[in-house]
Amino acid sequence: MPRRNMFFTVKALQAQRKKEERISALQPRFSSGSVWIPRDAGDWWLELKGEMLAFPNGIHDDLLDSLAYIEQIAVSPVKRRAKFKNNLYAGSM
DSSP states (O other), X not given: OXXXXXXXXXXOOOOOSOHHHHHHTTHHHHHHTOOOOOTTOOHHHHHHHHHHHHTTTSSOOHHHHHHHTHHHHOOOHHHHHHXXXXXXXXXXX
16 A cells, blocks of 8 residues: 555444344345345355344344445445546545
8 A cells, every 4th residue: 555655544334323223224225126145145145144034033133234334335336436536535546
């Protein structure tokens, strides 16, 4: 990074709602088909699917909770392209 004079910042994710509310907010994304799972997804997909089927009464929901943070890290492709054009993400690439 110093050699290219390109740096990134790490920003902590904020838990703005209860875990169950964050996870429930994923339902419209799955319903609309905007969550894509690779066809060759491995064991993590089976574990995630198990958590989805058991929610909210399951023992584990950590994968679902981590996926729920997508709202804070996802950028639409149109916005991303514009930001790369202005080098806001990539510095001096």
